[in-house]
Amino acid sequence: MxxxxxxxxxxxxxxxxxxxxxxxxxxxVPTFRDVQTGYWAQFRPEDMATEAGFRAHPQRVWDWYQYRRDLLAGVxxxxxxxxxxxxxxxxxxxxxxxxxxxxxxxxxxxxxxxxxxxGDIFQDRWLDTPRNCCFIDHAVAGHPPYCDRCGNLLRPGVVWFGEPxxxxxxxxxxxxxxxxxxxxxxxxxxxxxxxxxxxxxxxxxxxxxxxxxxxxxxxxxxxxxxxxxxxxxxxxxxxxx
CATH class of the missing domain: 3.40.50.1220 (TPP-binding domain)
Known part of the structure; x- marks a missing residue:
C-alpha cells in the first residue's frame, strides 16, 4: 500500500x-494532560484553557502556558x-x-x-479588542504582560475551549x-x-x-x-x- x-x-x-x-x-511533546504534574496537578486543564479561567486567574493561567512553552523549548x-x-x-x-x-x-x-x-502557543494576542494604544511589542512585562495605557492583557494565541x-x-x-x-x-x-x-x-x-x-x-x-x-x-x- x-x-x-x-x-x-x-x-x-x-x-x-x-x-x-x-x-x-x-x-x-507532552499531551495536554501530561503537563498536569507537580504544582499544576491540582488544576483541571479545562479550567486553564478557557477565557473565564484566564479572566479569573490571569497570572496562574499565564504561568501555566509559560511552563508549557518551556517544556516545548526542550524538544x-x-x-x-x-x-x-x-x-x-x-x-x-x-x-x-x-x-x-x-x-x-x-x-x-x-x-x-x-x-x-x-493557534500557536508561542504567539500572543490581546484578550480584549485592542485599542489604538495596544502594541504587543510595547506591552509591559508581567504575568501576563499588559498595555500600560488601557490595561488590556496579553493572552496565549491558542484556541481555548468554547472559542471558534x-x-x-x-x-x-x-x-x-x-x-x-x-x-x-x-x-x-x-x-x-x-x-x-x-x-x-x-x-x-x-x-x-x-x-x-x-x-x-x-x-x-x-x-x-x-x-x-x-x-x-x-x-x-x-x-x-
Whole structure:
C-alpha cells in the first residue's frame, strides 16, 4: 500500500496535509494532560484553557502556558516534521500544511505558511479588542504582560475551549481541502471537529484521502488508503525522492 500512496503523491498537483498530536509524539511533546504534574496537578486543564479561567486567574493561567512553552523549548522536530518541510522545499507550490498542533514544530522544521487551526502557543494576542494604544511589542512585562495605557492583557494565541477557530485560517484550510487532489491525514484520531471534517470535504470534492496513524482512527472509513505507523517512520519513506 505504501508504494501505491507514493505513486499518488507523485501524481498529485495539490496536496493538503492535516496533522494532529501524533506527529509530535515522537518529539516527546507532552499531551495536554501530561503537563498536569507537580504544582499544576491540582488544576483541571479545562479550567486553564478557557477565557473565564484566564479572566479569573490571569497570572496562574499565564504561568501555566509559560511552563508549557518551556517544556516545548526542550524538544525538537522529528523526522516526520522534517520530511514534510523538505517536501515543501522541493515542491513549494504543491502542498498546504494544516495542523491541529500549537507546538510550532512544523515551523521550526522549516515549513512555511502553516495553517494553525488551534493557534500557536508561542504567539500572543490581546484578550480584549485592542485599542489604538495596544502594541504587543510595547506591552509591559508581567504575568501576563499588559498595555500600560488601557490595561488590556496579553493572552496565549491558542484556541481555548468554547472559542471558534480563527475564521481566516479555517477558510484557507477548507479551500485547500476542496481544491486538493490528495489529502494526507497524519497523526490524528479524527475526533475533533471542524478539523476532522476537512477529510470528508476533500473526499466529497474528489480527492484521494490517506490516513496515516499507528492506531485506528475515526477517519479510517473516509480514507482510500490507511497506513499504519508513526509519522516519523512513514513520512520520510512516503515523501522522499
Amino acid at each position: 505504501l508504494d501505491t500512496v507514493k505513486a499518488w503523491v507523485r501524481q498529485s498537483q495539490r496536496i493538503a496535509v492535516l496533522t494532529g498530536a501524533g506527529v509530535s509524539a515522537e518529539s516527546g 525538537s522536530p522529528n523526522a516526520g516534521h522534517l520530511a514534510l518541510a523538505d517536501f515543501q522545499r522541493r515542491h513549494p507550490d504543491c502542498i498546504t500544511l494544516i495542523t491541529q498542533n500549537v507546538d510550532g514544530l512544523h515551523q521550526r522544521a522549516g515549513s512555511t505558511g502553516v495553517l494553525c487551526l488551534h 477557530l480563527p475564521l481566516a485560517t479555517l477558510e484557507a484550510a477548507e479551500q485547500a481541502a476542496n481544491q486538493c487532489d490528495l489529502m494526507l491525514v497524519v497523526g490524528t484520531a479524527g475526533a475533533v471537529y471542524p478539523a476532522a471534517g476537512l477529510a470528508h470535504q476533500a473526499r466529497a470534492a474528489g480527492a484521494r484521502v490517506v490516513v496515516l496513524n499507528p492506531a485506528p482512527s475515526a477517519l479510517d472509513d473516509a480514507a482510500h488508503a490507511v497506513l499504519r505507523g508513526t509519522a516519523a517512520t512513514v513520512l520520510p519513506q512516503l515523501l522522499g525522492d
